[in-house]
Amino acid sequence: MDYIFQKPAGVKDFLPPLVRKKRQIERAIYDVFEKWGYEEIIAPSFEYLETFISSNSPGFSDKIFKFFDRQGRVLALRSDITTSIARMVATYYGEHRLPLRFCYISNVFRFQEPRKGRDQEFFQVGGELIGIKGIQADTEIILLASEILKRIGISDFIVNIGHIKFLEGLLDEIDADPGKKEQIAHAILGKNFVLLEELIKDITVKTGTKQVLLSLSSFYGGPEILEKLSKTPLNEKCRNALSELETLSEMLKGFNNDVRLTFDPGLARGLEYYTGIVFEIYSPGSGFPLGGGGRYDNLMDKFNGNRPATGFALTEEALLSILEKDIVDSYEPNYIFYDMENFIRALKKAEELRRQNLAVKMIPLENEENIYMDASFASKTFIIRTKK
Amino acid sequence: MEFLTIALSKGRILGETMELFKKIEMHLDNVSEESRKLIFEFEDYGMRLILSKPLDVPIFVEHGVADLGVAGKDVLLEESKDVFELLDLNLARCRMVVAVPEDRAPGIPIYRVATKYPRIAESFFLKKAQPVEIIKLNGSVELGPLLGLSDAIVDIVATGHTLKENRLKIEDEICPISARLIANQVSFRLKSSRIQELLSRIRAII
Numbered sequence: 001m002d003y004i005f006q007k008p009a010g011v012k013d014f015l016p017p018l019v020r021k022k023r024q025i026e027r028a029i030y031d032v033f034e035k036w037g038y039e040e041i042i043a044p045s046f047e048y049l050e051t052f053i054s055s056n057s058p059g060f061s062d063k064i065f066k067f068f069d070r071q072g073r074v075l076a077l078r079s080d081i082t083t084s085i086a087r088m089v090a091t092y093y094g095e096h097r098l099p100l101r102f103c104y105i106s107n108v109f110r111f112q113e114p115r116k117g118r119d120q121e122f123f124q125v126g127g128e129l130i131g132i133k134g135i136q137a138d139t140e141i142i143l144l145a146s147e148i149l150k151r152i153g154i155s156d157f158i159v160n161i162g163h164i165k166f167l168e169g170l171l172d173e174i175d176a177d178p179g180k181k182e183q184i185a186h187a188i189l190g191k192n193f194v195l196l197e198e199l200i201k202d203i204t205v206k207t208g209t210k211q212v213l214l215s216l217s218s219f220y221g222g223p224e225i226l227e228k229l230s231k232t233p234l235n236e237k238c239r240n241a242l243s244e245l246e247t248l249s250e251m252l253k254g255f256n257n258d259v260r261l262t263f264d265p266g267l268a269r270g271l272e273y274y275t276g277i278v279f280e281i282y283s284p285g286s287g288f289p290l291g292g293g294g295r296y297d298n299l300m301d302k303f304n305g306n307r308p309a310t311g312f313a314l315t316e317e318a319l320l321s322i323l324e325k326d327i328v329d330s331y332e333p334n335y336i337f338y339d340m341e342n343f344i345r346a347l348k349k350a351e352e353l354r355r356q357n358l359a360v361k362m363i364p365l366e367n368e369e370n371i372y373m374d375a376s377f378a379s380k381t382f383i384i385r386t387k388k
Numbered sequence: 389m390e391f392l393t394i395a396l397s398k399g400r401i402l403g404e405t406m407e408l409f410k411k412i413e414m415h416l417d418n419v420s421e422e423s424r425k426l427i428f429e430f431e432d433y434g435m436r437l438i439l440s441k442p443l444d445v446p447i448f449v450e451h452g453v454a455d456l457g458v459a460g461k462d463v464l465l466e467e468s469k470d471v472f473e474l475l476d477l478n479l480a481r482c483r484m485v486v487a488v489p490e491d492r493a494p495g496i497p498i499y500r501v502a503t504k505y506p507r508i509a510e511s512f513f514l515k516k517a518q519p520v521e522i523i524k525l526n527g528s529v530e531l532g533p534l535l536g537l538s539d540a541i542v543d544i545v546a547t548g549h550t551l552k553e554n555r556l557k558i559e560d561e562i563c564p565i566s567a568r569l570i571a572n573q574v575s576f577r578l579k580s581s582r583i584q585e586l587l588s589r590i591r592a593i594i
Contacts (some may be wrong), residue, residue: 218584266576287573
């Protein structure tokens with residue numbers, strides 16, 4: 001086999017036709033963000049490792065690309081943008097009392113086994129709403145994420161909503177050592193119902209809670225799920241979470257025609273900074289979630305900021321993989337072929353066309369075959385040469 | 389109706405899986421490895437079955453080209469894919485064990501282990517605080533100790549015949565193994581009612 005220069009696994013080459021589609025999607029997305037009052041923010045590509053790790057679960061640091069600065073301090077390539085935004089808000093907007101709205105489209109880096117729609121470097125589209133407590137902000141974020149999807153042409157998605165406090169409430173009822181509790185939380189997080197059943201088989205849990213835990217795999221569906229759950233014996237923490245979910249469901253009702261909602265009390269997202277409502281978005285076109293988000297009221301504390309916040313991120317690759325075949329790539333520049341003697345004439349022609357806002361590519365004419373003779377491009381092809 | 393696609397593992401586990409479908413009164417006939425067909429569609433049930441290598445079942449399910457899958461716990465432990473484990477089907481039951489030559493004296497530490505399951509073997513010996521070298525083989529791991537490549541093997545054992553024939557004995561048991569029903573995370577939500585229905589039918593008979 002011929003020698004081919006290799007690139008590392010998990011990074012992707014975007015060639016121009018794909019980049020054009022990517023940018024087309026991004027333009028539509030930025031347009032929605034702008035209308036909703038979200039301002040673009042750019043986070044540094046790397047930060048100190050501490051910025052990322054203490055806010056996330058310990059295992060998460062395995063996924064971070066690390067390196068050293070000249071003083072030997074550990075640096076990390078950004079693994080998500082939300083954490084950097086939290087740091088920036090704490091640093092620059094400490095005195096700012098109005099709600100803040102930020103958006104970004106940015107690449108992030110995580111050590112993970114590359115698979116379809118999830119490379120080690122991938123692009124996230126996200127929005128953060130900082131400084132509004134409670135369900136109104138969660139409602140806005142869910143509607144905004146939905147609006148973006150619809151705007152770029154994905155309409156058959158569902159938004160699946162859960163609540164971290166509900167899960168915490170369930171775990172509070174479990175009388176077991178922290179190690180075991182951690183395992184149980186992990187089984188719920190990874191939806192390993194077989195393991196979950198095994199783990200709680202022989203530990204003391206209040207009967208009501210045990211029943212809910214054992215049937216977590218079937219508590220999934222529309223708003224009726226919330227009603228079903230409210231009839232089970234639950235502690236106060238769970239009840240409060242449920243009532244927040246009910247309020248959210250109620251608020252989104254007016255928009256229900258457009259946004260399909262489901263509820264899943266067992267939904268827990270990977271990042272540990274979530275503190276309230278969490279959600280994930282699915283579409284039949286993708287075997288992986290398109291994205292998700294939720295409330296992270298304590299993330300800013302770490303940077304001495306202390307403001308409530310909620311946000312979402314979509315994986316751009318997942319969006320692209322669904323839309324790629326439907327987006328028309330309409331790239332039609334003008335071509336000017338010229339021979340050496342007529343370079344200046346050709347340049348002037350190019351200038352004239354560019355002034356008319358046309359795209360021009362100049363190509364030196366070395367032999368006749370060089371000329372692009374596709375009939376559909378004839379009107380866009382200029383040949384400038386000296387007749388021989 | 390939209391198809392519910394289920395990836396099934398070829399081999400011993402396939403026959404038992406088809407028996408299970410029969411028990412819940414789904415007549416999915418003529419699904420067998422002999423036919424060389426890989427995809428079987430059953431319009432009446434709105435189901436599509438895929439036959440694949442056991443190791444590939446979690447991959448198809450993780451990517452969502454199959455909504456559900458039937459895979460051995462051995463494969464799930466070794467591959468650790470992002471799939472939901474819904475139900476222990478109690479099929480194709482066996483054990484993951486450490487086996488050594490019959491004539492090996494007790495108490496001698498194991499230095500080298502041949503296995504098809506390097507991750508499982510590694511984490512087991514780490515938990516036992518034994519440093520071992522793992523040699524990955526792709527089949528007939530019993531050859532490891534027979535040829536002097538390794539001191540022990542880590543493999544699944546159903547009846548123990550193969551071990552006996554190769555004059556090996558079980559030294560340690562790692563965990564019980566059985567077939568699991570797994571689901572893709574998106575399908576689990578988007579096709580939830582159909583999956584729940586299938587789940588409750590299977591639960592009723594196991």
